Amino acid sequence: MTAPRKHTEVAVGILVRGDDALLLSTRPEGKPYAGYWEFPGGKIEAGETVEQALRRELHEELGITIAGADVWKVTEHDYPHALVRLHWCKVTDWSGDFEMREGQSMCWQQLPLDVSPVLPGALPVLAWLAEERGLPNAVVTPAA
Numbered sequence: 042m043t044a045p046r047k048h049t050e051v052a053v054g055i056l057v058r059g060d061d062a063l064l065l066s067t068r069p070e071g072k073p074y075a076g077y078w079e080f081p082g083g084k085i086e087a088g089e090t091v092e093q094a095l096r097r098e099l100h101e102e103l104g105i106t107i108a109g110a111d112v113w114k115v116t117e118h119d120y121p122h123a124l125v126r127l128h129w130c131k132v133t134d135w136s137g138d139f140e141m142r143e144g145q146s147m148c149w150q151q152l153p154l155d156v157s158p159v160l161p162g163a164l165p166v167l168a169w170l171a172e173e174r175g176l177p178n179a180v181v182t183p184a185a
């Protein structure tokens with residue numbers, strides 16, 4: 042019998058600007074799905090809370106410091122490279138200037154998105170965000 046796959050826990054930040062735009066960034070070279078658009082974040086390390094992991098990741102990747110983060114949704118996605126559990130936090134308060142410290146690209150997007158492809162694990166959350174904004178799910182970009 043094979044052991045059940047262990048989840049990789051991931052903290053993800055949905056940064057929402059005053060005009061409701063959402064921050065997306067590309068996955069750096071060398072990672073699975075390099076070049077795909079995603080919400081910034083990364084794996085939770087042993088002993089970290091979701092908020093601590095997100096604060097660390099956003100500082101490492103983007104150079105910003107977030108004030109706080111509450112988990113909004115939790116989703117799972119089964120990729121060939123990992124079974125991930127994504128802890129999604131909306132973030133509206135941060136300080137510092139954005140610096141792409143991993144060579145990634147970033148952009149602020151309104152819904153519907155005009156970038157693609159997007160990581161498949163982010164699609165459910167885009168659908169919820171669209172629903173919150175009274176937009177039909179169909180407007181959300183499909184994964185490539």
Ligand SMILES: Nc1nc2c([nH]c(=O)n2[C@H]2C[C@H](O)[C@@H](COP(=O)(O)OP(=O)(O)OP(=O)(O)O)O2)c(=O)[nH]1
Nearest residue numbers: 051053079080081082083084118123125160162163
């Ligand atoms: N950051 C982020 N990860 C996502 C999203 N959607 C989604 O399925 N994921 C998945 C992809 C990866 O399997 C996992 C995040 O892991 P990662 O490899 O990017 O994390 P990391 O920066 O800590 O990586 P590492 O190089 O330290 O190993 O979560 C999303 O919107 N944002």
